Amino acid sequence: MEQKIMLGNEAIARGAYEAGVKVSSAYPGTPSTEISENLVQYDEIYAEWAPNEKVAVEVASGASISGVRSMACMKHVGLNVAADPLFTMSYIGVKGGMVLVVADDPGMYSSQNEQDTRMVGRSGMIPVVEPSDSQEAKDFFKYAFDLSEKYDTPMILRTTTRLAHSQGLVTLEERCEPNDIPYERDIQKHVMMPAMAIKRHLHVEKRLNDMALDACDMPINKVEMGDTSIGFITCGIAYQYVKEVCPEASVLKLGLVNPLPRKLIEDFASKVDRLVIFEELEPVIEEQVKSWGIACEGKELFTRQGEYSANMLRKAILNKPAEVDEAEQVPARPPILCPGCPHRSVYSVLNKLKIHAAGDIGCYTLGAVAPLSVVDTTICMGSSISSLHGMEKAKGKEFIKNWVAVIGDSTFLHTGVNSLMNMVYNKATGTVIILDNSTTGMTGHQDHAATGKTLKGEPTYAINIYNLIKAMGIEHVYEINAFDTAELETVIKREQERDEVSVIITKSPCVLLKGQKFPDKCVPLSDKCKKCGACLRPGCPALTKNADGTISIDETMCNACGLCMQLCKFGAIVKEAK
């Protein structure tokens, strides 16, 4: 059989293909994005980008009710957006199997919090499977569809950043085509009015109890008996660290992490002298095991924060910390906006006008830190507009005269649009800036409802953001080139004085979007340079200050966006052909 090195996310896409999935819907979110991008290669699967995760889960739900296998993918915080349909789909159950892939981010490589999806699974009474490598990512995903149909439940496949973005060898298999399930009208199951839901709640409880019993014999829950002086219960990527450090120890590796196989755990615990639970983030397994009166160690040894490691086990279990030199104290290198990024241009104007921004989720969150220092708040997708509104209602119109909300085009269509409706409806004052760079940037350039292209790359209708906002009844809507700093300054100043909602759409494509050509570069003229440093202020990484106070521009990085030229009052930077 063919073997291939695959990213965890790539393996999940392959699993979808092999499992006979027909419909997938998702909103991009690191570390889950590459699943949908890899589904594109399989013509048998209809795969799409939805404007947000709630929509994606509802699309998958409809597909399942109609009788086909369906899926939706999201990052952990996306599951919060999708919680509403999911928690009721838990009652409805499935016709065709339905599995969500939810990617957690221990260590917060690209996220605003570190929540544990297993907890959401427990509260929604939804079973959760968790793989430990790329091969299992594919196999468990397929198995989850079988469980989904057998127990009449939506399922969650939980991954983490480390699993989603690690590559390992995967054995490929053929696609199975599940039997076509004809649609049947069944309001007792598919219409969740109280009378029906009350009955379905009983089913939900029974299903979880049945599953917990059956889980003792499921192949994804695996006992590896070895040295019985210590036994680990572990799951996900943490299992790999146990195998790395204590290959001789006894291990109960849980593939189904909700519900737990109580009998199997009791049995395993009785055979080992010391029981250690090794699970990243929350003590989900540990608290349940302790509640059954089984003595074990867990979070007193290992943190609830960040990623786990083999060195952590070497220290806590073997008492043999790895011999490691002190880490050198060196300057931090946080991520920054790219050279030629249109956000930098808009932020340099806001910074000059000393305006605070209620921020949102995207590359432009980086505007919070020096030297731009414009963004004051970031909560979640879409929150910039609604939190600005909250400030105005709390502190009055004058308070927000030097505030704006900033939000990207993709984030605006995700949930920002609701917040803007709320401003209009509730007679708000405030300026909203939509940083329209024609893509979902931070997650790696995915299309969305306003780009004119589908996930599969086909041309499609593009939502016109300007007209959409106009249709809400907002009179003052302006589209401005993101690099026209003079015009931006004039319009922002004017709109800040207005006692109603206004929207400024700053337009310029993300500099990393493919298909663009940058034939020019900016060149400093040192004889004209007055060494004032104005060009350096927005922190473009292509610019460096020389020892004598003049500047250099790295031509391999420069895209000739011209922001530094506009900031130079002395004509000491010019554009030239590369």
Added chain:
Amino acid sequence: MTTTNIMIVGVGGQGTLLTSRILGRLASTAGYDVKISEVHGMSQRGGSVVTYVRYGESVAEPIVEEGQADVLIAFERLEALRYLHFVKKDGTVIVNDQRMDPITVVTGQAEYPEGIIEKIQSRRKTLVVDAMDVALKIGSPKSFNVVVLGAAAKSMSYTREQWIEVIKNTVPPKTIDKNLEAFEAGYSM
């Protein structure tokens, strides 16, 4: 065999992902079990990035931890120093002698350290490569990372032919010739 641990570090956008994929494919074509761990998303935007490649008979964890790296390939000086404590006492550092100021240096919050190369050389077996210079000479500045890889190739147990085969199959088709030229330039250093 024991597992070989390789780290590739640099600044987001320098091509650590491509490099780790070449190394991963090389190991799997040679018949090893292999795991690669990457960084996607926000950290890629000009920040410090690190990828891991581990290969051997059977590989469990996908990352390389402090004190465990056999080879550290660094595309930038400061990044080599940042991750130096990950390298085994008898491990090797291949460092591209390039300076890229992090934003903390640009804004004056920190200073770019002096004498980085000397510091690294005093602690670990080190190969210093001026890859950008070489890449510019062959007219392909973007291939500097493959020059570094060529220089690193000698610290690993694959044949020159194995490397060439995998590079051909991994880089974008239009760039094969330039990348092979870059590899040869690094390999002959």
